[in-house]
Amino acid sequence: MIMNEKIKAAEVLLIGVDGEELGIVPTREALAMAKALKVDLVCESLMSSPPPCRLIGRGAAKQAAQQEKQQARKREQPPKVKELRLTPHIEEHDYETKKSQAERLLRAGDAVLLTVRIQGKEGAQAKELLERLVRDLAPCGQKQSGIQLSGKQAAVQLNPKDG
Known part of the structure; x- marks a missing residue:
């Protein structure tokens, strides 16, 4: 200039x-x-x-x-990935809190990794919880890939929607 x-x-x-x-x-x-x-x-x-x-x-x-x-x-910097940890037996208020945290992070332009710790036969519950979160967060983020179930945890990454 x-x-x-x-x-x-x-x-x-x-x-x-x-x-x-x-x-x-x-x-x-x-x-x-x-x-x-x-x-x-x-x-x-x-x-x-x-x-x-x-x-x-x-x-x-x-x-x-x-x-x-x-x-x-x-604009050059790649989005940061922030992890939010949950448990399969989450209460409704705690669920709403985690959902609003994830929504805030996605709107700020960061990716969110939702992780659910699994013990024993909680895999199905964990998957249901993550599917519900993905549905509820659809307006501000889309999942990068499917829900991964592995040994002691289930995880899914949501990337912010453009625009």
Whole structure:
């Protein structure tokens, strides 16, 4: 981002604070106008001649660029997988609490791994519990694969829905 005195072009296509086009203006005149209005002169593209420049409130351009960088960095990162552990004999209130926790995590963009600890012949109950949770969380997440039953636990991973 090129601002104020760093703009080397002899003349610029000036766009005002409110988005109105002010036409082709010598760079010195545009800088004087920016100082008078207590705003920054920001060059949007060096590819065209004369380069389009915009009058933007002081610091707003830097803040917007910083915010854009932060958003790009956030989009690059893969979603974190958060684990929620349950038991097959869960009470209704506890079920609702775990469901709302999972919903909050999915809406925040993280994947959720739902794990149920199994003892003895609780496999069927665990599978039913996970199927119910997957159904209840369908509006904000979809399962990555089927429910895995293995020895002492049953698990399913839900990924956040896009959009």
